[in-house]
Every structure is written in C-alpha cells, then in structure tokens.
Amino acid sequence: MTDRRTFIGWLAAGAAAAGAALAGIPGLGAVLDPLLRRSRDTGGWRDVAPEPLVPAEGPVSLPVVGDVVDAWSRAEDQVLGTVWLRRTDDGIAALSAECPHLGCKVSWSKDEGQYACPCHESGFGEDGSVLYGPSPRGMDPLETRVRDGRVEVRFKRFRTQTSDRVEVG
C-alpha cells in the first residue's frame, strides 16, 4: 500500500510526463514533418518548347513549367527548373541546368563552346561531361521525346555532390 504523499508524488510525475508527451509528440512531428512527408510530384512528362526552337548549333536554355505545391499553397505555371536542349544525331537531348556540384545554375558560354558554373568554376562540354572543376559528375541528362512537334522532358532533380545520380524525392 502506498501512502498519500507517495501517491501524489506519482500523480505529479505522471502529469509532468503526460504534459511533456502531450507537447513533445506533436512537437516532434511538426519538426520532423519534412522527413515524414514526401512531395507529390509525379515526375511526368512536361512540355518545354516547340521542336523548331532548338537551334541547329549549340544549346538553348528553357524553363520547365508546372504546378508547384509549396506547403499550403498551390501555384500554376511556376518555373520548376531549367533545362538545356540541344540537337544530337539521335534527336533532341536535354541536360538539367542544375550543377551536380552544389546546385547553382549552369550557363552556356558561346565563345568557349562549353557550360560553366558561376559558383565554383566547374566546366562542362556540350554533351555535359566534366571538363574541369569540382563537379563530381557530368551534367544530368533528362529523358526527352518529341510529341506533335513539341519537345517534352521528364524533369527530375538529383542529389548534388555524388558521383552517382540519386534522384531527390
């Protein structure tokens, strides 16, 4: 049999623990929410440009547009990212403009005939291969197809700083 004082002591401890759990469980959930909830992007085909827009020589940079769900908001026709399109012997090829080193936006230098990242000076050939600099892999190719005269790209993002391509979900 416990006496009254011990009982009240247990009661107080229980109340404190319950209080901590009461705030702690949903609190932890709210903090860790970004790890528990994944984005709903399906990574489907996205219309990027009419086929004739891709020049015979050199690449062209185009925005990939789609709906963006960001926390409580949904916005139509937002820029999801940028791709570089160019013509190859097999048709049209796309490279993500996101530098595989640390995610800055890669630009094309017409004079030098290569891509360059403005942040940490990685250079890439027209096919996206690394020429110099810290990038651990070449620029990321994206699947493309031409439908009814329009170029479509399956837009994806990849983890930076890795030599393999790991998709970001």
Place this chain on the structure above:
Amino acid sequence: MAAADRMRRAVDALARALALPAEGGPSLGRVFVAALVVLFAFEAVTGLLLALTYVPSPTDAWASVFFLDRVVTGGWMLRGLHHFAAQALLVVLACHLVAVAAAGAYRGAGRGGWWAALGLLVMLLGLLITGHRLPWDQNTYWALQVELNLAGAVPVIGPPLRRLVLGGADAGKLTLTRLYALHALFLPLAAWWLLRRVRSGVAPEGARRLPAWVAPTIVWIALLVVAGVTVATGGPALGAPAEPDRAFPARPEWFILHLYALRSLVPPSLEIAAITVVPGLGFALLVALPWIDREGERARRVPALAGAGAMLLAVVALTGVAAAKEPDEDTKEAFAEADRRRARALELADDGIPPGGPLAMLANDPLTRGRDVYHQYCTGCHVLDGEGERKAADHTGFASRAWIVALLHDPDAPHFFGETGIDDMPSQSDKGADALRDAAAFLFSLGVQEGEEAPPAERVARGRTLWEGKCMTCHLFEGDGDFLGLGGPDLTGYASVEWIRTQTARPETHYGELDEMPAFEDQLRPHDVDMVARYLRLQRFEEPVFPERPDDDEDGR
C-alpha cells in the same frame, strides 16, 4: 516599489557586466564578456524591433526588407545596426576566446565558461548564417542552396538535415519560416543560456587585473564602430530579389570565406572531408584544451596553444586568400546583370510590390521580362544595343523618328533589310529630307500612347498626305492600299504595342508573302509576347545607332 527595485537590480547587473569584477577591475580573460553581454542585449532589442516589420515568406521577405530599408523611418539604420553588431559580436567573441586562451583561464574551474564560449561561437555562426539568408535576395538564395547542398553531402546526417532546414525537398515557404524560427527563437534562447555560463566563468587565481575603465571602453568602442559602419555604408545592401530561375555567382560572407577558400584548395573528392573534418578537428582541439593543458602541467601549455594559434592564423590566411581573389569576366558580368535587376526592382518597388511578390513584379515588367525574352529569342537575328546577330533590322532606337528617317533613306542598308531577302522597297531620298521627316512623324504618331508627347500636328498631317499619296501604292494600311499588289507590309498602327505583338506572334499578318521571320506564337506564351512588344516599343525613345549614319537626318525632327 518592486518595479523600481527591479530596475535598480537590472542597472546593477549591467554595471557588473561592464566592469567585472568591481574590485580591482576585470581580469584579462573576462574583459570581453562585458562587450558580449551588451552586444547580445543590443541584438535582442534591435531584433525584436525588426520583427515588427519583417515577414518570413518567399513573396514577402524581400518586399518587407525593401520596406524596412526605404520606407520605415529609421528602418535602414535599425537593420544596419542589427547586421553589423552581430558581426562585431563574432569579433568580440573571438577576442574573448583568444584572451581566455592566452591567460590559461580555461583551466580548472574556468573550463565550464570556456566550453560555454565555444558553444556560443557555434550558436553565433548559426545566427549569422540564418540571419543573412532572411532578406531572400539573389545572394542569400544561392548561398543557401550551396550551403545546404554541402550539408546534404555529409554522410548519413546530411540529407535529412538539409530537408529539415529547407522544410522539404526544395526551398520554399517553409524554408523561410524555419530559418526565421531558428534565427529569432531557437538559436537566441540557446545562445542566451550559454552566455550566462560564459559570465559565470572564473579566472584562475593570480590572473592579471586590468583597470576598471577597460571593459566599458571596449563596449563603447564596439558600439561606435557598429554605428559608424552602419552610417558610412548606409546599411547592408539589399540585392536583386531571389530568382530560382536565374544563375548567380553566390559568394559566402566573410566569416565563412575561409571554408570557401579551403574547399577550393583540395581535390574535389576531398571537399566534404576538408570542410567538415578540418574545422571539426580544430574545434575539437579547442574543446579539449582544458584537458590537454591541465593545471600544474605547464609543459603541455606551449604545444596546445601553438596548435590553437596556428589554427587562428590559418583561418585568417584562408580568408585573406579568398577575399583577394579577383572575380573573372563571367562573374563580373553576372554581378553587373544582378545589379541592373536590383536597381530595376527597387525602382518598381517604389510604386508598390504586388501580392505575388518581387518575382511577379519583375515578370510583369517589360524592361525585365521583356528584355529577358528578347535576349533569349530575338538576338539570333536582331541587334539591340550592339548585342545579337545582324540578320534582320537593328532594333536600337527601333521606330524612333531618326530610325524611320534612316530606313526611308536606305531600306537596303545592312541594319535594316539588307541582310534579309526583302529588297523591293526603293530609297525614298528623292522625296527630300523634310518630306521624310514628315513621313517619319506620321508613322511615329501611330504608336504614340496616351500621355506621351506626339510629334507636331502639322508635320503629322503632311506626313499622312505623303503616306496616302506615295506609300500606300505598295503598303497596306487600315484595310486599304497596296494598289500595285506588291504586298508591302501592313503598317496599320505601326510600332504600337498591338502591332509589335502581332509582328512577333504572327509576322505574316503584316508581311504576307514577303515574311521571313518565324512566328513566335507557338514558342512564346501570350504574356511573353506582350512583354517583349512593350519592351521593344520603348526603343522609340532611344537613340538609334547605325554603322554608317546617313548624312541628312540630323535628329530626325
């Protein structure tokens, strides 16, 4: 009175902080604590006041900082003081750490205070980095991308950490709420908890005492420097709004520049190791100092402090290396473009920022969005301000009166239709210079908008007569003309926004059989066609530039 009592105690506490301990003055190891306390309180107060205006959201962050800088009375000063006092805090904390280390005050009972100061260093760096990201301009946005991608590359803990700070896979609304909560609540509370322990550190017996005036003087100097820098610089600059679609050469702030330099010195495969392991080991050495250099074991003092000193020198040297590096041409160009966009954004923002934020504002600005579209789609054939390839008409000063006069003189010049297959229009020089100026005034008047200055009415009237008598034999105009059936371009509403829109989207509407320009209708969204048309129309107010200027057009008036 309890309130008066409390007030007196607060003043006492501040006085103690400013001259610790009261008797005989502060010890060398603790002299900077007073400055830390005062600067921390200063940051808390200015931070609370900034919170009255700042909004942590991608649409409103830049806008609210703009409002603070340009509109709120004293807002720029408040932001500047908060910005520079935070950096002064870091310098003072570094001085404190050096002073404590030099006095050996981290030994024995002083080690709790030493560790608290090191913890405070981490919190302060966190506060500085999160604080610098809040304005959400181009540099903050891209620096955040780089930093979080670096953090994300750290094995195991990196990817979830990146996700937790971003609040998802990408930067968005939750990124700013999280950064703000960290900056304004979590980190300051942790820093305050640590700062109290820094104060409770006790210098070892026999430490040298300094005169009582030293601590307050240091505080005053720190505050004066902060105020001086704020006023001299006009506060920290707000850059161009963050544009996730526009490249920017992000550069880190001075207090993390040494890591940027370190990163560039090692082979790419060692980058992550270099910027985590090297500073990690350095920090571990500082944490371990009280154990390495124990009381009564003087022999270990010299190597321990030599290690810490070498580390400090390395940080200073690396910072110097990175700061001295001259940016290359591409980087300078990117900075110049960012400056242009910044200036334009500030100009537009003065008229009010739309609910969609600065990005919506720039997307609806002909001088920004129209110019972007022009540079991407039009410079393949047209030249404007010397940029582009000359395969069709030069657009510098397009449809200004001087431009039209020059075209009438010599339509086949390389800067008009010379490089195209269109060569049916003869030079109109035989009509006389004044007649051409009349015609130009008439054509110019077709695109004049409400509120703009029109050419003199009598000139326009003479020009119209000339146009109807001579030009409409070939040109279509208001559903009439082209009497010879040559299919000359339709100039109804010439160079108005509507005319340029049609010319851009469906040029064959104007040029018919003669048309050589691609129709941009299916490449550009209607909004972009409109933006580029509005951008190009503004060229009528610019001075045209011709490779060889025809003699007889002076100013075209």
